[in-house]
Every structure is written in structure tokens, then in C-alpha cells.
Amino acid sequence: MAKHTDITLKEVTCSTQCIDYRTPIKFGGRVVVDVVLFNVEVLVESRDGRQARGQGSMPLGNVWSWPSQEVSGDQTLQAMETMGQELISLAADFHDFGHPLELTHALSSYHGSLAESATKQLAEEMPRLTQLVVASPLEAAIHDAYGRMLDRNAYDLLGEDLVNTDLSYYLSEDFSGEYLDQYTSRSPQARMPLYHLVGALDPLTESEIAQRIDDGLPETLGEWIVADGLTHLKIKLAGDDLAWDVERVLAVERVATESQQKRGCAEWHYSLDFNEKCANVDYVLDFLGRIETDCSAALERVQYIEQPTHRDLRGNPENRMHAAAKIKPVVIDESLIDFESLLLAREQGYSGVALKACKGHSEALLMGAAAQKYGLFLCVQDLTCIGASFLHSASLAARIPTIAAIEGNGRQYCPRGNEGWQDRYPGMFQITDGTVATGELNGLGLGFE
Numbered sequence: 001m002a003k004h005t006d007i008t009l010k011e012v013t014c015s016t017q018c019i020d021y022r023t024p025i026k027f028g029g030r031v032v033v034d035v036v037l038f039n040v041e042v043l044v045e046s047r048d049g050r051q052a053r054g055q056g057s058m059p060l061g062n063v064w065s066w067p068s069q070e071v072s073g074d075q076t077l078q079a080m081e082t083m084g085q086e087l088i089s090l091a092a093d094f095h096d097f098g099h100p101l102e103l104t105h106a107l108s109s110y111h112g113s114l115a116e117s118a119t120k121q122l123a124e125e126m127p128r129l130t131q132l133v134v135a136s137p138l139e140a141a142i143h144d145a146y147g148r149m150l151d152r153n154a155y156d157l158l159g160e161d162l163v164n165t166d167l168s169y170y171l172s173e174d175f176s177g178e179y180l181d182q183y184t185s186r187s188p189q190a191r192m193p194l195y196h197l198v199g200a201l202d203p204l205t206e207s208e209i210a211q212r213i214d215d216g217l218p219e220t221l222g223e224w225i226v227a228d229g230l231t232h233l234k235i236k237l238a239g240d241d242l243a244w245d246v247e248r249v250l251a252v253e254r255v256a257t258e259s260q261q262k263r264g265c266a267e268w269h270y271s272l273d274f275n276e277k278c279a280n281v282d283y284v285l286d287f288l289g290r291i292e293t294d295c296s297a298a299l300e301r302v303q304y305i306e307q308p309t310h311r312d313l314r315g316n317p318e319n320r321m322h323a324a325a326k327i328k329p330v331v332i333d334e335s336l337i338d339f340e341s342l343l344l345a346r347e348q349g350y351s352g353v354a355l356k357a358c359k360g361h362s363e364a365l366l367m368g369a370a371a372q373k374y375g376l377f378l379c380v381q382d383l384t385c386i387g388a389s390f391l392h393s394a395s396l397a398a399r400i401p402t403i404a405a406i407e408g409n410g411r412q413y414c415p416r417g418n419e420g421w422q423d424r425y426p427g428m429f430q431i432t433d434g435t436v437a438t439g440e441l442n443g444l445g446l447g448f449e
Helices: 073-092 100-108 111-118 128-149 221-228 242-263 281-294 296-301 339-347 361-373 388-399
Strands: 007-027 030-046 051-059 192-198 232-236 269-273 302-306 330-332 352-355 377-380
Touching (some): 051 128, 111 128, 192 221, 281 296, 361 388
Parallel strands (some): 192 232, 302 330
């Protein structure tokens, strides 16, 4: 049933911004040295004539979302920018009314055709995951504007009083009569632990630095731990070199133990990210067995394992995670593109999901609800989000009850992208005790200006 608070899009504009990294980051065998931000601003109007503007921002993570062997990185990035611009043009002429969940769901039906148009000269199609990344700033801007129009936080506008359809419309009959307010919190967690990334190229000790940057920021893992009071470390692994992967975790454990002893800290945690490079679950089991034999304390610190094998679940049905998930939670990341992929992952033994703001605000909320309904482990991952995109990711994590920690590596690899923001939200960008002050994200819209 239509509501007077339903909105329509009156204006939609976009811009891009390229920012160089401070240091390169390597994952999945690829090296990234800069970021292109896709920024979107919308003006919305309600049925009763109220108006407000909202903004969204997200890195165009082509290397992560579209790791092509047939198309160059420049081509995938250009295709994403082209689709983004075409989506903005379409949205500007899209005059349906509805709650942000409905508007973003309706707009998503155009993603495929827009992606096809943007890639008609390329050797392969744009993956669905990449399409979600392109559309995510628009989704964020719509939710942000809706909250500002009603002078409320967007996470408080997800109940039956404002949403026209229950969750069964977006998910399944399991969710009949339910709404997202049942799966989100009315206030953000005050503080949350921050996962610091240990990239494959990152120096752990002074001896591994060829030449110091000397820009005032830490440069080794030990320096980062002491300076920021870190308690959560995400370790990037090769996935196809067992000896290297085992030694990398043991080396991180040695540095972390020494650094945490200096701080008087007795408890810290790891997450392990193989970036889909493991051939099968046996590799994961062999790896975990070696870690337990060589350093059982390191294995005890592992909180979860992220996407060890290929993202194409249907194309690789033999990659079942049941045995590994009995040891540690195993979460899908790249595989999670819709509700059906979440259900398939459960069947194949995955015990958790990684949410990302870059897959769309509505999509993240819906997948977060489904994960809670089915008792899955939940975490929120990063895309080297900077500035507004990091605050968006953090606000999402702080509003989903079962999220224990969040990732934020923009301060490591692209601090330039946080300039200005750290002055307005110091508790989110100036880390001293290993946590971020997510309680600061309690304003209108997505929670920040």
C-alpha cells in the first residue's frame, strides 16, 4: 500500500575521483596502486512534497570484483564507469515512488542491460558482482536522502510503518510478515574492533623494508600494532603455496606476540583471506593442520576464514566446506551476490557470510537479515573504503547486531582519501585502542554528514 512518505528521484548526478595509494596492496595475485571513487548525489521528493538530498560514495573495485584474464584492468574500470554513468542517466528519468528498498530493487532490474551495453566491445560480460559495486553509491545516496527527508537515521526507517512490502518479497516465504527493523539495531554500537589488513607485500619487521616512506605513519606490522593498539589482524594468503601461507601466519604470530607483549595485551584475533586461490577444501584442511601443529595458539586466534575457493559456487560444486567449517567459520565474500547464492553456500558447507557496503546498501541489509535468520556467522569486509565510503561501511556494521568487528584498511593504503574526514570524525579515523567510535555515526540519513 502506498504511503505519503514514499519518495521519487528528482535529480541524480555523479562524479569520479582518482586517488593514489600510499603503498600498493596485493591480493589474489594482483597489485593495486590507486582507487577511483564513484560519487553520487540525489534529490528525492515524497508524495506529500518534502525534499532532501543524499550522497553515496564507493571505490570502483574492478580488480576485486572483475579479475579477468581476457580483459585488461583499464578496460574493466572503463566499463564500470560507463555503466555507472548510464545508470545515473536512467535513474534521473526514473519516476516511480516507493521506499528506498523498493526503488533500489526496481532499479536493479536494469543492471544487466546497462552492463551489456557497457561491455559490448569487450571479450566478456560484466559479472553480476561488478554490477552491484557500480550501483552501490546510488543505493547509498537514496537511503541517505530518505533519512534526511524524514529527519531521521536511515536505519530507523525499515519497519512496517514505512516499508510497503515485507521481506518475503525480496527473500522467501521464510520471512513472511518480517521487516528489516527486526534485524537491525536502533542505535549503533558505541565502539567496534577494527580489522587491520596484513597484505602480501606488507613488511612485518624493519628488515623487510627496502626504503622507508617516512611520512609519519607506521610502516611495519609491529609499528602498526603498537601505534593503533590493534587487536584484530586480517592476513592475506596465497592459497596456492602451502609453505608460504603457513610461514606467513607464523611470522605474523611472532611479530604480534612481541608487539602485544609491549602493550600488555593478552588477547588478539586473526581472520584469514585466501582470495579464492585454494584448489579445494583439502588445501584449507592441510593448512589448518600445519598451523595447529606448528603453533596451536595462532590457530586459536583465528576468528574466521574468508572465501578460500573459487567464487563460482555452481561451477565448482565439489568445493564443499563442511569439514573446514567444523574447525573455524568459513564465510563467502565474492560468491555472495544474491539470496540464492547465500542458500547455495549453506548447502555447500559455508557457515558465514561477509557483507560489503560496495554490493549495495539494500543488498547488504537483506543478506544480513538472511544470515541472522539462518544462524550464519557475520562479518563486514572492506574494499579499501576511504572517507564517506568507510563511514558507510562502518555504519552498516554497527547496526547489524551479530557483527563483532569491521575491516578498514583505507588508513593504511590510501590515507589521502580520508583527509578532512578525520577531523570531523576523529574516533573513526584516529585509532589508538584498536577500535573505531561507531557511536559517532548516529546522525541523519546514513549517520554522517
